[in-house]
Amino acid sequence: MRRHLGKICLGAICALFSLSALCGPMGFKDSWMSMGDVSPNWQEVFVNYAFTARDAAGASAVVMRSDDGIKTRQLTEATYTRLAKRWNMPEAQANIWFIGGVGNITGNDFSGSRTMSSPGVQVDYETTRIYASATSRLYRAQGLNHDFASARAGFSFFEVDYDQTQPWFILEVRRMRGLTDKTEVTPMLRLIHNRYFVEFGVNNASQARMNFMYIF
Amino acid sequence: MKKFLIALVMGIAAVSSMAANSVKVTVNGMVCSFCAQGIEKRLSKMDATKDVFVDLKKKTVAVEAKDGQTLDAKAISAEIVDAGYDVVKIEPVLQSVAEIRAELKARK
Numbered sequence: 001m002r003r004h005l006g007k008i009c010l011g012a013i014c015a016l017f018s019l020s021a022l023c024g025p026m027g028f029k030d031s032w033m034s035m036g037d038v039s040p041n042w043q044e045v046f047v048n049y050a051f052t053a054r055d056a057a058g059a060s061a062v063v064m065r066s067d068d069g070i071k072t073r074q075l076t077e078a079t080y081t082r083l084a085k086r087w088n089m090p091e092a093q094a095n096i097w098f099i100g101g102v103g104n105i106t107g108n109d110f111s112g113s114r115t116m117s118s119p120g121v122q123v124d125y126e127t128t129r130i131y132a133s134a135t136s137r138l139y140r141a142q143g144l145n146h147d148f149a150s151a152r153a154g155f156s157f158f159e160v161d162y163d164q165t166q167p168w169f170i171l172e173v174r175r176m177r178g179l180t181d182k183t184e185v186t187p188m189l190r191l192i193h194n195r196y197f198v199e200f201g202v203n204n205a206s207q208a209r210m211n212f213m214y215i216f
Numbered sequence: 217m218k219k220f221l222i223a224l225v226m227g228i229a230a231v232s233s234m235a236a237n238s239v240k241v242t243v244n245g246m247v248c249s250f251c252a253q254g255i256e257k258r259l260s261k262m263d264a265t266k267d268v269f270v271d272l273k274k275k276t277v278a279v280e281a282k283d284g285q286t287l288d289a290k291a292i293s294a295e296i297v298d299a300g301y302d303v304v305k306i307e308p309v310l311q312s313v314a315e316i317r318a319e320l321k322a323r324k
Binding site: 166 | 249258301
């Protein structure tokens with residue numbers, strides 16, 4: 001009973017706080033993972049290599065734009081991802097991840113580039129039918145604060161074998177300081193098949209979004 | 217009678233040598249296709265591995281040995297644990313991966 005209650009609490013925590021564009025921020029040991037998140041105000045590409053089952057190093061590039069289209073930011077950084085804790089349950093898996101980056105940011109409302117650091121945490125909970133995650137990440141540089149938080153939750157429409165395409169419905173809510181005062185809400189269709197994963201959706205500002213991930 | 221016994225023993229030996237040498241592993245935490253990919257890739261790289269099958273719903277990983285080779289259950293278990301999952305049970309079976317796949321699919 002206590003163990004069952006623990007699982008429920010963990011799932012609830014994951015559902016309440018969530019951030020991250022994708023289901024896990026790194027692949028299996030010795031794999032490369034490429035990810036992308038594309039919308040008019042946010043374009044991100046991210047590649048990392050899992051040099052252990054719990055550690056990955058990589059690089060990312062992000063272009064961010066304010067809602068009115070006036071302010072822009074370009075961030076390139078080296079990243080490190082660490083699986084801090086995993087719970088393997090008979091029908092589920094839950095994780096706590098550390099995600100961090102250090103790089104340079106430029107913008108059209110300040111001169112030169114500044115060093116930005118972006119430490120963050122992600123928690124997630126997943127079964128073959130349910131997914132929930134929460135991410136919180138600081139994006140800080142001198143005079144800049146673009147802290148970011150997101151939550152995602154969803155379900156798969158039906159069970160499949162892992163080598164078949166599985167469709168999911170995912171709802172993402174995310175917010176970033178400094179560039180927008182709005183909370184972005186995006187319902188998405190996610191398709192997972194073997195080593196790739198794509199998501200399509202339209203956010204509450206009627207903008208199209210697309211995410212992808214591929215492990216090789 | 218002696219000829220019959222010899223034939224019987226030879227027959228049994230032939231059947232058992234034809235039976236596949238596999239292991240079935242029950243794994244906790246294996247819930248997504250990326251988990252399955254990782255486990256499949258690691259186990260496929262092992263020298264004695266002929267075929268691997270992962271069933272997420274049944275939490276099962278099946279590994280079949282190449283002809284004349286023996287699977288190392290401890291090494292298989294270690295690979296799965298190193299990939300980030302928990303091994304609950306590992307058992308030898310005289311079935312091929314194709315037979316295990318068919319059996320598990322028939323149960324769905």
